Amino acid sequence: MASEYLIxxxxxxxxxxxxxxxxxxxxxxxxxxxxxxSNVGKSxxxxxxxxxxxxxxxxxxxxxxxxxxxxxxxxxKIVADLPGYGxxxxxxxxKNAWVRLLDSYFSADKALECVxxxxxxxxxxxxxxxxxxxxxxxxxxxxxxxxxxTDQLKTQSDRAKRKREILESLAPYTVExxxxxxxxxxxxxxIAVLRERLK
Ligand SMILES: Nc1nc2c(ncn2[C@@H]2O[C@H](COP(=O)(O)OP(=O)(O)OP(=O)(O)O)[C@@H](O)[C@H]2O)c(=O)[nH]1
Ligand SMILES: [Mg+2]
Numbered sequence: 651m652a653s654e655y656l657i658x659x660x661x662x663x664x665x666x667x668x669x670x671x672x673x674x675x676x677x678x679x680x681x682x683x684x685x686x687x688s689n690v691g692k693s694x695x696x697x698x699x700x701x702x703x704x705x706x707x708x709x710x711x712x713x714x715x716x717x718x719x720x721x722x723x724x725x726x727k728i729v730a731d732l733p734g735y736g737x738x739x740x741x742x743x744x745k746n747a748w749v750r751l752l753d754s755y756f757s758a759d760k761a762l763e764c765v766x767x768x769x770x771x772x773x774x775x776x777x778x779x780x781x782x783x784x785x786x787x788x789x790x791x792x793x794x795x796x797x798x799x800t801d802q803l804k805t806q807s808d809r810a811k812r813k814r815e816i817l818e819s820l821a822p823y824t825v826e827x828x829x830x831x832x833x834x835x836x837x838x839x840x841i842a843v844l845r846e847r848l849k
Contacts, residue, residue, distance in 0.1 A: 653700045653723045660716035662754040672760040674719065679728045680761050681719075682848060685782055686768030688734030691798040691835060695768065696720065696729055698835045699845055705731045717755060725849060727763070730755075735778055756789065764792045764848070771797035771832060774816040783823055794847060795825060801834040 657675050659668060668675055684692040693705035704720050718731040733748055756762065765786050769775045775783070786793050797816065803809045817827060831847065833840045 653702050653704055654721050655704060656719040656721050656728065658716045658718050659751070659755060662750055665754055665758045669758045669760075674728060674759070674761070677721070677728060678761065679721065679726050680763035681728045681730055681759055682722075682763055683730040683732055683756075683765045684768065685732050685765050685786075686734060686798075687770070687776065687778060690734065690768045690770050692734065692768055693731055694835045695766075695796065695798065695833065695841075696731055698833075698838065698841045699848075700724075700729070717751065725845075727848070735782070756786075756791070762791060764794055766794050766796055766848075768796045768798050769816070771800045771812060771816070772802050774812065775819055780819075780823070783820075783825075787823065794844075795820070795830050796844065797830055797832045799834060799836075800832045800839055801836040 656677070657668070659665070672678065674681065684696060686692050689709075693707045696705040697703050697707065700720065700722055705718065715733050717733070720729045720731065721727075722729050732752065735748060767779070767783060767786070769779050783793065783795075800809070803812055813827075813832075816830075817825075820830075831840055831844050833844060835841070
C-alpha cells in the first residue's frame, strides 16, 4: 500500500483536537519530525525516503508554512514535514508564529519518536541549527543529524574538509562521526542507510 497525506497543522489552536493521549488525529503510529532551515531539503528527503512525491518541494525557501503529516506505510510511522526556520525574508511576526506552532507541537505530541535534524553539508550547522540541536537535546527527544545535498561537494578534498569542520562544530554537543548520515537526494546517496536507521 502507498504512503499517504494525512493532515495539516497550521495553527496551535488545532492541537487539542488533533493530538489526544498520544494519538494524532486518531492514529497511534510513532512520529518522526523533519526539522531544519528553509531550503535545506526536508520535503525532498521525505519524498526520497517514502519513494513517493508526497511532500511539496520548492526552489523558493519558506514553501512549507504549516506542519504536514504523512503516513509512511512501509515503516508504519507518521512523518511530520515542518516549516523551515532561518529564512531572512520572513517577517518578524511570521517568525514568532513559527516558534509558537513548533513549540506547541513538540510539547503536545506524546508519540514523537525522533527528530531528523537536517544541516546543509555545504555550509555546516548555522547558529540556528545549533539552537535547534540544543532545544531537542534539552527536551530529551532523540535526534538523528542528517547532512543534505552532498552532491554539491564536488571534490574529495572538499568533502574531507567539510567533514572535519562540521565534526569540529558539533564536538561540544558530544556528536560524533557515526551519529551523522550524509545524504544526497539527487544521487540517492545513503537514503537506504537512513531508512534502515529509522526502522
Ligand atoms: N543538489 C541537490 N538539491 C537538493 C537536494 N535536496 C533538495 N534539493 C533542492 O533544494 C531545494 C529545496 O528543497 P526542499 O525539499 O523544498 O527544502 P525544504 O527544507 O523542505 O524547504 P522549506 O519547505 O522551504 O522549509 C529544492 O530546489 C530541491 O530540489 C539534494 O540532495 N541535492
Ligand atoms: Mg519543505
